[in-house]
Amino acid sequence: MLELRHLSKTFGGLRAVDDVSLTLAEGSIAALIGPNGAGKTTLFALMTGFHPPSGGSVHFLGHDVTGEKPFRIARAGMVRTFQIVQPFAGQTVRENIAVGAHLHIADRAAALAKAEEVARRVGLADRLDRDAADLTVAGRKRLEVARALATEPKLLLLDEVMAGLNPSEIRDVIPVIRAIRDSGITILLIEHVMQAVMELGERAWVLNQGRLIAEGAPRALAADPVVIEAYLGQGMARRLAKGRGDA
């Protein structure tokens, strides 16, 4: 459903995304992992039209959407959330979600009703009339998901929706995401919480310094020396292996 071909983005001299090619199949949960500054968020921004790529192309549902405006890509069915949450502060949770629902629903009452239904799906039903600015971090992350979900996307891009949550909050969110996939929405998530990646991801890509360095099942990746080095630094995999050998 999604294909990236040789996608690149440079900021000044920095190659934030460097020749990334990948194909994402419909109906799965896939994960994009990698250390801070690897270029994951930038990759989402390239896919959804927030940054023009320096090179390469993005194909979604068989169409070349490279350089399209964000709102057009959202209308085509690829919707991102923001790592740094962006609530419409001063508006209620219900009103926030309704903006997403309005993508395909013109009627105000119907959009508000849809917002309520989506809030139930992500566990915000008890906070519908709260000001979005008054939500906790966990609540705001859910709101990001809810707003995107209300647009009825075909592909949902979740950028670190579990960062900053405590373990019990994370345990609560995992089934929510799985239920979204079960409703027929393909999900690509950026995540640092390895527990979540292991539990949710059927496939994962590892990005490091803008480049894809590994791809496979999350469990296999976690044991991959190349991946361990990317996270922990040069020579670490060897030392770890040696340590295991010595023991």
Add this chain to the structure above:
Amino acid sequence: MTRLSLLLVVFAALALVPLVVTSEFWLNVCVLTLFSALIGQAWNILGGYAGQFSFGHALFFGVGAYTVAALQVRLGVNPWIGLVLGGALGAAVAVAVGWLTFRYGLRGSYFALVTLAFAEVFRILANSIPWLGAGEGMMIKLAAGPGMLQFKNLANYYWLLLAMTLACFLAVWWLDRSRLGARMLAVRDNEDAAAAIGVDAFAVKLQAMALSGLFMGLAGVFYAQRYLYLDPGLAFGPTESVEALLVAIVGGIGSLFGPLLGAIVLHALSEAAQAALGGLPGANMVIYGTVLVLMVLFLPRGLASLFRQRPQPVEPPDA
């Protein structure tokens, strides 16, 4: 009571004002107040709802005023047609300005300054085009009668203005319960987040410009017909621009009744100051400036926020 019935009751009460207020002086104060509410609400659509602060709203006001005046004076076109065209041209010029500025991503203070500059450009143009009367302005021939949109009686002007103001307030009431209104607030609060969930911010802002320009244009038509005289400074100078944004901000931007509250309070203060200081020149501006500073410091969401619990109550969906 729903907001619509409240709105209609308020306007029904306002319609009775000329029957109660018999003094020409005080009825004139009422006309000026209503006029402020109209342009404040027009500004509120763009500034309060779509979040685009304009410093040059007189531009669309002036376009409306010059349209009805020039059509009558130069081409003999009936002012009722001028009324329609004045509103339409106000909207069209607003869309053109929006297209030029939003296309290049101008936001915030840049947008405000560009609108100010556009108003100034139009003032200079009007000043130099003989067909528009240049610096001397234009005088509309006296021909009292509803067919010519001129009235001997101030009460009739009041009711004409009330109808325009009601139309503008109804438009905002509709925004409060429409997809377009929801999208305006989303663009105002976070343009990127709105775009990510499919909102075409550019189109939304142009629609806000169109609505806002339409009602400023109508206000301009009213002004021209009421005073039967127009010059570039009156039409495109900063007075109406400042009044529009001041009324909206004091009243409470992004709220339906805010501009009416703002207009009433500002004119009440201004009359009180006139009475106390005996028409000291510039006293109005000092009062307005002081009120604005106090509002921004102590009541940033305007007078309307005094009547509203937080969070803002949502109308229950009818379905």
